[in-house]
Amino acid sequence: MNILMSGGTGFIGRALVDHFEKQGHTLYILTRGQSRVEGLREYIHWLSEDGDEIDYLSHRKIDVVINLAGEPIGRGRWTPEKKERILHSRIESTKRIIEIVKHLKEKPVVFIQGSAIGYYGYSENDRFTDRSLSLLNSFPSEVCDIWENTLHYLNHPDIRKVIARIGTVLHSKEGFLAKALLPYRFWAGGKIATGNQFVSWIHLEDVVRIIDYLIYEKSMHGPVNLTAPHPVTMDELGHTLASIMRRPYWFPFSEWMIRRTFGEKSVLVTKGSCVLPSKLLHSSFSFQYPTIRKALSNLMQ
Template identity: 70%
Template structure:
């Protein structure tokens, strides 16, 4: 297959690219960097005013489009400027991806639009499935709602459109887990805020395998949750981390500590949502790491 991917140099995208390269697929990777070829990877500079990538790709065969581009939501404090970059980087990247597809001589079979479980908003009591509506009660839920709706500009009925709502991706050296591990490494791990907030997570290998599955299963379109079938509370996650790496679980991070350290972004740690991958569970996909204990043991031991 020929796969066009944006965000292919980021945390999630880099693992997706590695996976498909190992399987022998050709990759067109849209990047802010220079245009260059590295083996079966072809990096193409994009999002300039000249729109050179549109002309370059127009006569290329593209079977799959994966859109993961966007300013990282977890990096830096949420100043008004940062929040604007988070939102508009996603809108602009999606619009440009659609513009590229519109100019392709041969249309792709599937367009996988990245999103996040932040779409649902935060709740201590509700369970969210792929069919749940957004509460739109937080900045991440507002961003995801606008981000997903931007895909409506893709008006090709023959292109299967999938919205991948990605959970908290567990990886030992990148993403949320790498930051959660810091106090445990210092023997100071413990409860985060109330501890009762849910963490809807997925092992990074299962995430990549899921994206691969979404390409092959032609019956799946629309929103789909990319999370493990067993979300856990922050308290359970912390205790499992402590157990796996043989560290104590004792020093609490209170809400006021988080607010001082992170500002508005502290909501990511203080609030949560219980998100279930109902559509994946009804499919033939099989999770390699369905429980937090199994996932963390693989990642940390």
Template identity: 45%
Template sequence: MKIAVTGGTGFVGRALINELTKKGHEIFILTRNGSNRENSSLITYIQWLNEGDQPSESLEGIDVFINLAGESINSGRWTKERKKKIIDSRIDATKEVLHILSHLQKKPQILINASAIGYYGISDTQTFTEKSSEFGTDFLAKTVQQWETEASKAREFNIRTVFCRFGIILDKADGALPRIALPYKLLAGGTVGSGNQWVSWIHLKDIIGGIEFTISNESIEGPVNFTAPTPVSMKEFGRTLGSVLQRPHWIPAPEFALKAALGEMSMLVLEGQRVVPEKLLSLGYSFAFENLHDALTDIY
């Protein structure tokens, strides 16, 4: 297949492209920067989001469009300016994707748009599936809602549109896990905040596997929760991580200290939601890692 990817140099994008090229797919990476290009006969780099760029001219005939573009929510303290950049980067990139799609004579079969479980908001008691009607009112929830609303306009072109609501993605080299693991490696790990907040996690390998499953399964549309079937509390997550790393779980990180250090961004570790991947499970996706201990053991 011919697959276009935005955000191809990011955390998920790099891993996804690596796997897709191994399977012989032809990849078109949309990028602002023409430097640092990988040398591969299966990868073509296309300039976009710069004045004068005409990416649609190089994308006629693509089968799949994957939009992962957006400023990292971990990129710095959430000042007013940073929040604007987080939202605008997602909306602007998605608008450009729609502009490209509008100019293609032959539309791709599917648009896969990144999203996040932050859509559901914060709760220690509820369990959220794709059928849940509740949605949050905090900054992350509103950001995701705007993002999905914009991406949903692809349906006007009769393109199957999927919103991948990513949970906490676990990987050794990138994402949240290296930061969570560092205190344990320094023998200073312990419960973060109350410890009762939910961690709806997923191994990076299941992000890739789930995306491939979504592409091939034509019945999948709309929101899809990309989380493992077994979310855990932050306290359990820490204890399991300490066990796998053979390090103690004993020094707590109090809520007031994290709020003082991180500001509103502290909600990334102090708040959470229990999310289960009902759609993937009901359609037969087999998770490589359903159990947190197994996932962390594989990573470390």
């Protein structure tokens, strides 16, 4: 199988590339870096003004497209310039990869569009499924709404379109968990803000397995929540982490303190939403890490 992917050098993208390469698939990875070939991976420079990658790929056979490109939302403060880059990078890359697909002589079977559960907005009371509408009450929800709507430019009837709304991905060396572990290593873990905010998490291995499943499962289309079946509050997450690490859970981090340090970006940890993977739960997919204790126990080995 031939897979065209953007965002293949990111946190989730690298895990997917390794997974697909082990399966023997050919990978065309769109990158801002130099074009090069490494085994089954061909890195193709893109998003230049001349659009050379469009002509280059037009004669290639592409079976699957996975679009994960975009400025990292969790890196750096949300200055006006950073927020503009976060939004613009997602729109620009999605429009360009759609343009690539339009020029392919043979169309892919499926187009998987990356997104995030930030689409739903923040709430301590609501429960969100794949069919829920956005509250549009935060910067991430506005970004995801515009990002997903960009997919409307791809209107080919024979291409199955899936929007992968990815939750808080857990891995011990990168992302949210890697940062959350730091205070516990210094015996200073504790409640973050109220502790009542939900964390709709998912183990990185399950993210890879779900995206692989979405490629082959023809019944899957439209928005699909990539979250574990059992979301937890930040308090539950902290207590479980402290228990597994055999560390105390005592030092409180007030919302005021976090906002003072991180500015508007603090909502990524002080706010949350309970997001349920309804479509996956009603499918044949089986989660390898359905509970937070099982996921953290694996990651902390």
